[in-house]
Amino acid sequence: MDxxxxxxxxxxxxxxxxxxxxxxxxxxxxxxxxxxxxxWRLLRTVGPVIRDHPEYLDARLVERICEPERQIIFRVPWxxxxxxxxxxxxxxxxxxxxxxxxxGGLRFHPSVTSSIVKFLAFEQVFKNALTGLPLGGGKGGSDxxxxxxxxxxxxxxxxxxxxxxxxxxxxxxxxxAGDIGVGERxxxxxxxxxxxxxxxxxxxxxxxxxLAWGGAxxxxxxTGYGCAYFAQEMMRTMGSSLNDRTxxxxxxxxxxxxxxxxxxxxxxxxxxxxxxxGYVLDRAGIDLxxxxxxKEQSRESLSVYADRRPGAEFVxxxxxxxxxxxxxxxxxxxxxxxxxDAVKLADAGVQAVxxxxxxxxxxxxxxxxxxxxxxxxxxxxxxxxxxxxxxxxMQQNASRDSWTFNHTEARLVEIMKExxxxxxxxxxxxxxxxxxxxxxxxxxxxxxxxxxxxxxVV
Ligand code: NDP
Numbered sequence: 001m002d003x004x005x006x007x008x009x010x011x012x013x014x015x016x017x018x019x020x021x022x023x024x025x026x027x028x029x030x031x032x033x034x035x036x037x038x039x040w041r042l043l044r045t046v047g048p049v050i051r052d053h054p055e056y057l058d059a060r061l062v063e064r065i066c067e068p069e070r071q072i073i074f075r076v077p078w079x080x081x082x083x084x085x086x087x088x089x090x091x092x093x094x095x096x097x098x099x100x101x102x103x104g105g106l107r108f109h110p111s112v113t114s115s116i117v118k119f120l121a122f123e124q125v126f127k128n129a130l131t132g133l134p135l136g137g138g139k140g141g142s143d144x145x146x147x148x149x150x151x152x153x154x155x156x157x158x159x160x161x162x163x164x165x166x167x168x169x170x171x172x173x174x175x176x177a178g179d180i181g182v183g184e185r186x187x188x189x190x191x192x193x194x195x196x197x198x199x200x201x202x203x204x205x206x207x208x209x210x211l212a213w214g215g216a217x218x219x220x221x222x223t224g225y226g227c228a229y230f231a232q233e234m235m236r237t238m239g240s241s242l243n244d245r246t247x248x249x250x251x252x253x254x255x256x257x258x259x260x261x262x263x264x265x266x267x268x269x270x271x272x273x274x275x276x277x278g279y280v281l282d283r284a285g286i287d288l289x290x291x292x293x294x295k296e297q298s299r300e301s302l303s304v305y306a307d308r309r310p311g312a313e314f315v316x317x318x319x320x321x322x323x324x325x326x327x328x329x330x331x332x333x334x335x336x337x338x339x340x341d342a343v344k345l346a347d348a349g350v351q352a353v354x355x356x357x358x359x360x361x362x363x364x365x366x367x368x369x370x371x372x373x374x375x376x377x378x379x380x381x382x383x384x385x386x387x388x389x390x391x392x393x394m395q396q397n398a399s400r401d402s403w404t405f406n407h408t409e410a411r412l413v414e415i416m417k418e419x420x421x422x423x424x425x426x427x428x429x430x431x432x433x434x435x436x437x438x439x440x441x442x443x444x445x446x447x448x449x450x451x452x453x454x455x456x457v458v
Contacts, residue, residue, distance in 0.1 A: 014040075015047040021062050032115035034334075038122045039066055041363065045441040048430035053449070059457070061449050065125075068118065069102075070094040072168055076142055078160040080153055090161050092140035093121040094174055098451045101172055102138030103128055103387060105179030105208075108157075108186065110145040117141055120179075123358060124387070126444030127380040130419050133391040138174055140165070146181050158189035165190075166197050171204030171397070177390050178208040183254075188213070204397040207390035216393035218408040219386075224258025224331065225409070226385015226416050227356035227377075231327055232266055233420035234352050234375045237434065243267035245351075248325040250274045251332030252295045252302060255356040255383065259329050260286055272323040274332065275302045278316035281323060282309060324348035331356030342368035355379035366437065381423050381440040388415045 014022065025039050043062070050056060076088040091114060094102040104124040107117070117139050125137030144157050168174060178187055187208050195201055203214030211217065218225070232242050245268045249256050252275045260270045270286045272279050275295070280286075280302045287309055294305045306314035321328065321341035328350050330337045334357065342365040345353070353369055354377035355361060361369070361376070369376045389412055396402055403411075426446075427439030452458070 014044045015050055017050065017057060018043045018046075018062060021066060024063065025066050029115075029118070032113075032118060034113075034115045034119035035122065037363075038119040038359075041359075042122075042126070042441050042445070045438050046445050048438070049442045049446050049449075053446075055453065056449050059453055061452055064452065065096065065445075065448060066122075068093050068095045068121065069097055070168075071114070071118070072140075072165075073114065074164045076144065076157065076160050076164070078153070078156045081150055086157075088142050088144040088157070090140070090142045090164060091117045092138065092165060092168055092174070092176070093117050094138045094168075095121040095136075096125040096448060097136035097138075097174075098448055098455065099129055100134035100136045101170075102174040103135040103177070103207075103390065104137055104139040105141075105177045106182045106186075106190075107139070107141035107179040108144045108146050108181035109141070110143050112141045112143045120358060123380055125448060126441065127384045128387055129444040129447040130381055130422065130440060131384050131388040131391065131415060132418055132422075133388060133415075135387065135391055138176075139179075140176055141179065141182075144181075146186070151185075154186065155189045158186050159193040162190045162193040163197065166194050169194075169205055171202055171394070175204065175390075175394060176206055177387075182208075184208065184210050184215075204394050207393045209393070214393075214397055216389060216396055216408060217403065217405040218412060219389050219393055220254065221258040221261070221409075222389035222412055223255045223383050223386030224260070224356060225262040226388070226412060227255065227259045227329055227331065227354055227382050228262035228266060228268075229385070229413055229416040230377050230382040230420055231263075231329065231352055231354040233417060234354060234377055234436070235327070237424065238351070238375070240351070241266070242327065245269070245326045246271055246324070247327045247329065248272045248320050248323045249329045249331055249356075250279075250320050250336060250360070251330075251357065252291060253332070255386075256329075256331035257288070257292060257296065259331050259356050260291070261288055263327075263329075264288065268327065271325065272320050273302070274320040276332075277301050277303065278314060278318055279320035279323070280306050280312055280314050282306075282312040284311055321345055326351050328353045329356050330360035332360065333357055334359040335362055337361045337365050339364035339368050341365060342372075342374075345369075346372040346374055350374055353377070354382040356383050358383065370435065370437075375434065375436070377436050378440050380444065381419050381436060384419055385412055385416055388412065388419075 121139035423439035
């Protein structure tokens, strides 16, 4: 998966009082482009709350919010199947623990750097705040590439990674989860090593676990379902819904598959989805059983889907955004939808775009969508269903309980509606009704800033 962002951030406008903060972030975090962009994207939009709360500036809250509480970088040595010693680098960035234990996933992918982890951890702080649940923000991972590695190699890597990480985490301190390259199998190896080292059965230390050992129902579906629910709420503000809408989704991984499933439950029709090799167009509506078989079980290319589905066509090397739709859900990776794609979508009549992935739309794409009057739901709001359900998993672990699928999904729906309402109301208060970027950034920022203010200089 390509997670690079080669183009420098486009700096357009910002409250002048925040310029020194941006300059300081650039100077003190050299060459960390992804982190710079994430900070810039937030600070350029929080002018309204800064104007209303001069006490934030007096307390130097913005500077404090842009500085991680703790960054841990460590060596991960392990032995491959040929008996060769391999060395990877591990990261955990504990960005802000004001609202609860640090919370955020672990990513194992060769593109992982300090900048990527810091950008994801920074985003996570505000996403977690928006859920209204007691969660701080963090993120971690390694430049280890699980692709092509044997199960034994992955286990030895995970054990070595946890041998260092265990001293920094705990159910009241920092609670990692999965992300790209870290699924239930890896979480099992990590949890096993944590239990062995600490001699504690502490399921609340990790989320995304298997159902048999402390996991929660709906966690697998939560990010995709949540994204579809958020899109539904956005459509409702126009007196519409997802029912009978034509939808395109990028990706065909965990987020994409369950976004497609929920769009279908809500009466919409997903006609195209993609993977890193191209996209599949299926005018009759994506066949979910076949998609799960090809991508979840066999982990094959989407071209196999088209080979097996009459009427479907695989378009190699192209982006799914060339397919006309009323709703678009980018659910693959960051930076995958640029200004040109946004123009194509808008020209074809798209009404709403909700981000299932983290920052899949470039700044320029977001501006095109805004100028063309397209509703846009940023990831920190639209994909918060995953972390919200992780918090529900922590709740079940703390009370030694296990909820039903229906009960857990009902809580997820409630949380997504509340996130939508708080973003929408904040956008109105900021004088930009329906601008969910302004709404989400200001609503998340205020929650963190007010709690930090209450706790003094920490
Ligand atoms: P997966 O690894 O399960 O799936 C990613 C999918 O995107 C794969 O189908 C992959 O194709 C495809 N893909 C990769 N690059 C491209 C590209 N350039 N164009 C089109 N498709 C591409 O990841 P997840 O679904 O778990 O995560 C997706 C995104 O959502 C990430 O940004 C992640 O950080 C974010 N996210 C995930 C959450 C979760 O709960 N899983 C929670 C919140 C955010 P291929 O099959 O060929 O590799």
